[in-house]
Amino acid sequence: MNVTITPPDQLQAEGGFSFKYGDEAIFFDRTPRTEGISRILIKVHPDCRVRVSAPVHATDDEVLAAVKKRGRWIYLQLKEFKAQLAHITPRQYISGESHYYLGKQYLLKVIEAPNETQGVKLLRGKLEVSVRKKSSSKVKALLEDWYKAKSKEVFARRLDAMLDQALWVDERPPIRILTMQTQWGSCSPNGRLTLNPQLVKSPRECIDYVILHELCHIAEHNHGEGFYRLMKQVMPNWEVVKVRLDGMAATLLNGF
Template sequence: MSASLKDLLRGNAEERTQRSVCIGGERLNVTLIRSRRRRRKLSLQLDAEGGLVVRAPFAARREEIDGLIFRNSDWIVQRRQELQEQPRHIGFRFIDGEAHLFLGRSYVLRIGADVMPNSQKVAIVDSEMLVQTRSPDVISRLLQKWYCQQAQQHFQQRLAIFSVQLPWVNTVPALRLRRMRSRWGSCSSSGRLCLNTHLIKASERCIDYVIVHELCHLQEFNHSPRFYALMDAAMPEWRECKAELEACGGVIIRE
């Protein structure tokens, strides 16, 4: 995607860089996200693959960021060990402390009758995904409903933005959601888009990639060289996004 298109879509609010650090004898990938919004604190988390994600104010110094990482080196080693021991690609148990994904970030599931002071059933607070219920057997249903609501809102917003930016899209296409096991999205001959609800667990750039892919099918209803030329023009880094989505797809879709 061109720099100007990125700026329009994200308001130039974030800057992402990649590097690596050595922690506990292992070299870890680090994604640094600098925010121009009113962010005052640095935060650190591990993604689903065990890499580090650091969020920081735009003006944060390298020394501050490195200090945060190395002060938390014991926690990082312990958490990576827990991730490695956690079964992969199997069904969720929906128990307290389990890791769940949302927009590419991993959150710790917290369940209880008094985890939130209001009537919300599900909410993200810092690094935790809170589910307020007295009935453990409804946790799965509450989360599925919440994921669907978040997906509808987020996908519709991104679809509206890209529909304005891509010159061959005249109106925002109709959108429906489905929980699918083998496809991220589809575009019908009538121009209706369908997106996988599970996609809300992927990173924002992966979501954008799928939306752009389906919007390109409005112009080229195939995977011809002309189709890929459209993809290259709209999102030059789409191949990286596709590879990222393929790498984490099994984790995202597991129930």
């Protein structure tokens, strides 16, 4: 398929950028990259947003040329995520729903208990949520708190395990838990890891992959050859694990 680029002046007038792949218009946002990084990074998120991170000095024409070069890949990524989203039913937080934890599915059981403490328990293959009065918003809030608490425990354990492989890390980095719509994790310039609590819904190897990915950024701050060489050393099958996590992303990020 041929790729055509919408003129930059027209796009900026509309508040964004777009290009056409075949007959389909694909829109994307441009965000600035960390100073000193020269590469243009293109990401397609599970909610079908396309984000292009580019150095401040890169012209719009250069950004559009980079997007044009990856047009087929962007189109196929969007096609895959749209197919996933088409089969996702919005959460209602009622008994009988299926929710994930550490890669396994658990049935949700909502129990109305006016005189008992409200909370979440994982019992006999079910996620039991006790509420004083049945309310979808309350069940959602309790589940959100439970996932965040579990993520702190699980991520701390997996970080300790991954540090045995990350020999370049001198001190145990601090972890921040933050719900994000389009990221599993990030690493700040001073080495603090930020992890998405919804990652705790994924299999352990996926959690390990994200933690190792961010630990590699302590040594390699961008996605250059050195970064991928380091990832290959500590997790030879990281690409397979990434594909697995990407395939679950639309489902796992569909709210708590």
